Amino acid sequence: MPHLGMLTPFDPRPSAGPAHRSNYGGVERYVWMLSGALARRGWDVTVASSAPRSERLVTDGREVVLQSRWASRGGVAIFPWPLAAVRGSFDVIHVQGPYPFLTEVAPLVARVAGVPSVLTYHFGVVGRNRPRAILAGAYGRGLVLAAPYFDRIIFATQSYSKSSLLAKGLRDGQAKIIPMGLDPAMFHVAWQVPKRQQILFVGRLVWFKGLSVLLEAFRVVAKRHPGCRLVIVGDGPLRGEVERTARTAGASVDFRPSVGDAELVGLYNESKVTVLPSIAQESFGMTLLESLACGTPVVASDLPGVRDVTALGGLSVPPGDPQALADALSARLQEDWGTDDRTRVSAQIAREFSWDSIAAETAALYQELI
Numbered sequence: 001m002p003h004l005g006m007l008t009p010f011d012p013r014p015s016a017g018p019a020h021r022s023n024y025g026g027v028e029r030y031v032w033m034l035s036g037a038l039a040r041r042g043w044d045v046t047v048a049s050s051a052p053r054s055e056r057l058v059t060d061g062r063e064v065v066l067q068s069r070w071a072s073r074g075g076v077a078i079f080p081w082p083l084a085a086v087r088g089s090f091d092v093i094h095v096q097g098p099y100p101f102l103t104e105v106a107p108l109v110a111r112v113a114g115v116p117s118v119l120t121y122h123f124g125v126v127g128r129n130r131p132r133a134i135l136a137g138a139y140g141r142g143l144v145l146a147a148p149y150f151d152r153i154i155f156a157t158q159s160y161s162k163s164s165l166l167a168k169g170l171r172d173g174q175a176k177i178i179p180m181g182l183d184p185a186m187f188h189v190a191w192q193v194p195k196r197q198q199i200l201f202v203g204r205l206v207w208f209k210g211l212s213v214l215l216e217a218f219r220v221v222a223k224r225h226p227g228c229r230l231v232i233v234g235d236g237p238l239r240g241e242v243e244r245t246a247r248t249a250g251a252s253v254d255f256r257p258s259v260g261d262a263e264l265v266g267l268y269n270e271s272k273v274t275v276l277p278s279i280a281q282e283s284f285g286m287t288l289l290e291s292l293a294c295g296t297p298v299v300a301s302d303l304p305g306v307r308d309v310t311a312l313g314g315l316s317v318p319p320g321d322p323q324a325l326a327d328a329l330s331a332r333l334q335e336d337w338g339t340d341d342r343t344r345v346s347a348q349i350a351r352e353f354s355w356d357s358i359a360a361e362t363a364a365l366y367q368e369l370i
Contacts (some may be wrong), residue, residue, distance in 0.1 A: 002370055003044040005090035006035050009099045010030055011066060012303045013059065025204045026286045027096050027122050030146035030180055035062050036179075037359035046088055050079035076100050077119050078302035082109045092366045094118040098125055107149035116151040116369035121164060123281045126208065135147060151369050152177050154362070156284040159244040159363035160305030163284075176365055180286050186261055187293035187344050197228040198298075200271035202264070202287040205236030208275035210301065213322050215245050215253070217277070220326035222251035225333050230272050231267060233259055268294035273332035276300040279319045285309045293349040295342030297335075299328045313345045 002321045010016075012028040012035075019311065029046060039045045039061035051066035058064070065088075071078040078101055084091055093110045097103030097119050110117035125140040126133070138324040147153065147166045155161035156179050199218070203209050211232070218230045229252035232242070239257070259267070268274065274291035276282070276298065283305040285308075288298045289312075298314035300306050315331065317324040 001042045001044050002091035002366065003046065003089060004038060004366065005085060005093045006031055007081055007085065007093065007102060008047070008049050009079075009102055010076070011049050011064075012047060013064065016051070017229070026180070026284070027288065030120070030122070031096060033181065033183065033355045034362065035059050037355040038062075038363060039050060039358055040356075041363055043363065045130055046084075046090070048081055048084040048088070050081070057142065069144060074294070077102075083168075085109045086113050090115055090151060091370050092116050094120070094226060094366075095275065096120055096122060098123070098139070100139055104139075104143050104146040106281060107151075108269070111149070117149070118152045118154065118369070119147075119150045120154040120156075121166060121283070122156075123283050124278045125165065125336070142322045143351050144169050148174075149168060149345055152176050152365055154365070155305075156180050157305040157308040160283045161291045163304035172252055178358060178361045178365070180284050180289065181353050181355040182286070182290055182349070184354050187265060187268070187290045188210055188350070189295040189346050190265065190269040190288060191227060193266060195272055196270050197333060198271040198275045199228065199230045199235070199333075200267055200291070201230065201276070202233045202252040202267075202274065202290075203276070204234050205232075205242050207240045208278055208281040209240065210279040210320065211242045212245065213279065213320055214277040215242070215324060216342045217325035217329060218253070218324035220323070221329050224326075224330050228252070228333060229254055231256060231271070233264065233267065262292075262349050265294060268296050271296055272336075273329060274298045274307065275325070275329060277319075277325055278303060278306065288314065289349060289353055292345050293353075295337060297332055297337055299325065312348065313341075 008031045012031040029366050035045045045062040048065045050069040055066040061353045065084050066080045069077050069079045070090040107117040125136045147169055154176050160178050161175050231254045233256045235257040268291050276285050276288055276294055278301050282303050285306045288309045291298050292313045300310045301319040302316035307316050315328040317328045
């Protein structure tokens with residue numbers, strides 16, 4: 001079978017998550033689950049990434065090449081990945097992005113190696129403050145210049161492909177819509193788990209996730225629904241700030257920095273609603289998909305890409321509007337999805353978004369290029 005090289009800046013193994021919680025999120029999960037599904041289809045898969053020290057191992061049918069990281073700040077990792085790309089004898093290179101010093105260089109390295117390149121474009125290029133916004137804008141312009149050199153660019157949804165900064169410069173046929181996925185054997189309705197007056201957030205604690213908006217909205221919700229609690233699953237650079245804000249809210253907020261898959265599935269099933277209050281940068285919403293697979297409705301910001309997932313079973317609200325978010329969460333807390341609704345939505349998610357089906361679409365794209 002052909003040899004695939006998947007490039008991503010941070011170690012995507014789930015076992016590595018606790019070691020770098022602030023950098024472990026949807027991109028890492030996507031790489032790990034997709035590479036595993038491709039390996040099960042018979043592909044020879046090598047995942048090249050960075051770690052505190054170099055290591056080479058084989059895990060669940062795929063090779064993992066970890067190269068010593070020279071530097072790391074925020075979502076940027078500096079490591080000698082071009083060596084792995086050139087020496088790997090790959091038939092196709094699939095890179096994640098946008099990540100500085102990786103994404104924009106990958107198609108050029110692939111051309112030197114004489115192989116096609118594929119980019120999965122996961123999120124927008126934005127900055128939290130003016131200096132970072134200026135840097136993000138400069139990087140974005142460079143990325144637009146690099147984009148035509150990719151043979152294919154994968155977007156998770158049609159709406160995000162049309163709204164991204166890369167949209168205007170793409171060639172006909174260069175963009176491909178392939179959604180994110182999940183494991184239906186893991187994320188499913190657990191009928192024995194009773195519902196609680198509980199709101200669930202799952203994600204990294206970073207500025208664009210809109211945690212400050214969520215906590216402000218939850219102050220309102222808690223007054224309307226005494227006894228309701230908010231469970232926040234995740235870790236990240238804003239953990240201390242978010243915890244301090246939650247303590248002043250005077251409401252029931254439960255932090256879970258790290259949970260296992262079984263516990264996460266239980267939280268999805270027992271919650272009345274899962275929320276994604278992001279204010280920027282999102283392109284899909286894997287946690288929304290997981291929640292729906294467990295038969296739990298969602299409330300999320302009306303952002304390109306995210307709204308496509310929300311439409312499968314939830315309510316969209318304007319980004320950054322705590323009052324609208326509070327109203328939508330209150331509406332979901334007052335309603336119960338019946339057995340028919342939970343069964344229908346869960347079955348649709350399993351049918352359309354399993355990692356096996358996503359891997360089949362992705363493998364077909366690779367075969368077009370080889």
